Amino acid sequence: MSINLDQLSVDELEKLIKQAESALDKKRKAELKNAQAVLEKMAKNLGVAPQDLLKSSTEKKKTTRKNAAKKKTGVRRPAKVKFRDPNNSGNTWTGRGKRPLWLQDALSKGAKLEDFAV
Structure with missing residues (x-):
């Protein structure tokens, strides 16, 4: 589909922009709904909650580090004079x-x- 934009008036261009934005919004919502359905199906097959599929591996590592010993923080001693x-x-x-x-x-x-x- 090719539209010659040079022949359109300002009003027609603004109307076209609004129609395109509306169509784009509808397509994004449809793709989001489709992605959510796929995610829910995958989670169901794995036997986990859909939110668990969205966690990145770094987030999972952070949760395991919370249980590990915390690094000591404090004031450093000055270096020895050499x-x-x-x-x-x-x-x-x-x-x-x-x-x-x-x-x-x-x-x-x-x-x-x-x-x-x-």
Whole structure:
């Protein structure tokens, strides 16, 4: 079916749009009703409720995890200091993240990382 839309007036186009939306709504409702019937038949054959067929595998895993031991949450302890500046004991580094400037300066002057190990 092909309709030449160029020949239709604005009123005719609006009427056509309304008719198409109505037809689309009816078709969607019919397909939904058909899908529900298929789902109910499948559930009946399996001996389960139709709602159980709609649950995804991740939802089923979540329900089993609720019964499992819960992960402990709380405050993390700070990381242990692994490197300390011998000239200033306030300058420390845990070895995580970017190297601090005091350590970068010392290493660039020829010091070794092992010299600052705690």
